Amino acid sequence: MxxxxxxxxxxxxxxxxxxxxxxxxxxxxxxxxxxxxxxxxxxxxxxxxxxxxxxxxxxxxxDKRLTSYSTQPEPFLTAEKKPVLIDFFAEWRVVNPLVFYTRLHNTSTAQSRIGDIVRSALRGEVGKMSLESVIQGRRQEIINPVLAEANLRLQPLGVRLVDVRILQVGLPPEVLRAVYKRMEAERTQEANDYRSRGAADAAKIRANAEKEKTEIMANAYRQEEEMKGQGDAEAASIYGAAYGKNPAFFSFYRSLEAYRHGLGDKDVLVLNPNSPFFKYFLHSLGPADQ
Structure with missing residues (x-):
């Protein structure tokens, strides 16, 4: 049992x-x-x-879902044979499972082949561009042909790339130092150009200011001389009119001015007492001179 x-x-x-x-x-x-x-x-x-x-x-x-592939920064050479560090990622999926299994067998093998193919296509596109174009971020011009070429090579493997993206573009340390030095030299040259242009402009401004100053001083001197001439003419006219009204008083007034200016505390004059200069000290005014 x-x-x-x-x-x-x-x-x-x-x-x-x-x-x-x-x-x-x-x-x-x-x-x-x-x-x-x-x-x-x-x-x-x-x-x-x-x-x-x-x-x-x-x-x-x-697995039919999207699978991601990413890398660490790797060196690529530009058209000038200058190295640049690029890291990228790709998204892919299996579109023909039977071909995929027959050719690649598993995901790890597929990742390796996809990385090689994308890396090769990317290397070819970066090699056509200048360092400046790659650094400035014209990435879509790189990605589109890379995606097309990689899908063409992956089609026999039953895999299709959905997207490729460049995550970061950098320079190796030695190239970065050289770039910094070149940028510093360019900025120094630019600063020197600005300084030289500023010095030239300052010299021009000073020359114009000096010219304007000379013109202003000349005009002021001319106006001063004209005003002095007019003043002297008016003074002579006034003196003439005053002399015509009372010549004796005018002569006496001018003699007083001469005494005031000519007989100072420290002045010594050696003159003949009968000199006309002392006529008003020696003679009083007559009735005709009053």
């Missing part, structure tokens, strides 16, 4: 193992490749529960 019970249990377990080995499920994110004696016979794309021959057929699942 015990042997019979154990036999039933073993049969049930065998049936369960056979059933589990006969059924498989496919998710929405997967494609299933049916292998018969190690050879791919068909591909199942639709999700669901399926039946296979146990011990004869095996199932390999291929």
């Amino acid at each position: 015990k042997n019979r019970a154990w036999s039933v249990i073993l049969v049930v377990l065998a049936l369960l193992l056979l059933a589990s080995a006969s059924f498989y499920s496919v998710r929405m994110t997967q494609s299933a490749i049916i292998l018969q004696f190690g050879k791919a016979v068909r591909v199942v794309e639709a999700p669901g529960l399926y039946l296979k021959w146990p011990l004869v057929q095996d199932v390999v699942f291929v």
Whole structure:
């Protein structure tokens, strides 16, 4: 009785193992490749529960979702043979699971091949551009041909690139130092140009100011002389008119001015007492002079 019970249990377990080995499920994110004696016979794309021959057929699942590939910064040479550091990432998916499994077998192998192909295409495009164009960020001009060329080479592998992006563009330390030195020299030359132009403009402004100053001084001197001449003419006219009204008083007034200016505290004059200069000291005014 015990042997019979154990036999039933073993049969049930065998049936369960056979059933589990006969059924498989496919998710929405997967494609299933049916292998018969190690050879791919068909591909199942639709999700669901399926039946296979146990011990004869095996199932390999291929992920249909987007897969990312990224790198660390790597050196690339520009058209001038100058190194530039670029790191990029790519997104890809399997479009033909049977070809993918036949040619690449798994995701790790696919990642390696995709990296090599994208890197080669990127190297070719960067080699056509100048260092300035790469640094200035004209990345779309690089990405479009890289994406087209990489997809052309990946098509026989059952893989399609969805997107490629350049994350960062940099320079090696030695090139960066050389660039900084060149930028410093350019800025120094530019500053010297500004200084020289400023000095020339300052000299021109000073020359114009000096010219204007000379003209203003000349005009002021001319006006001064004209005003002095007019004043002297008016003074002579006034003196003449005054002399005509009373010549004796005018002569006396001018003599007083001469005494005031000529006889100072420290002045010594040696004159003949009968000199006309002392006439008003020697003679009083007569009735005709009053």
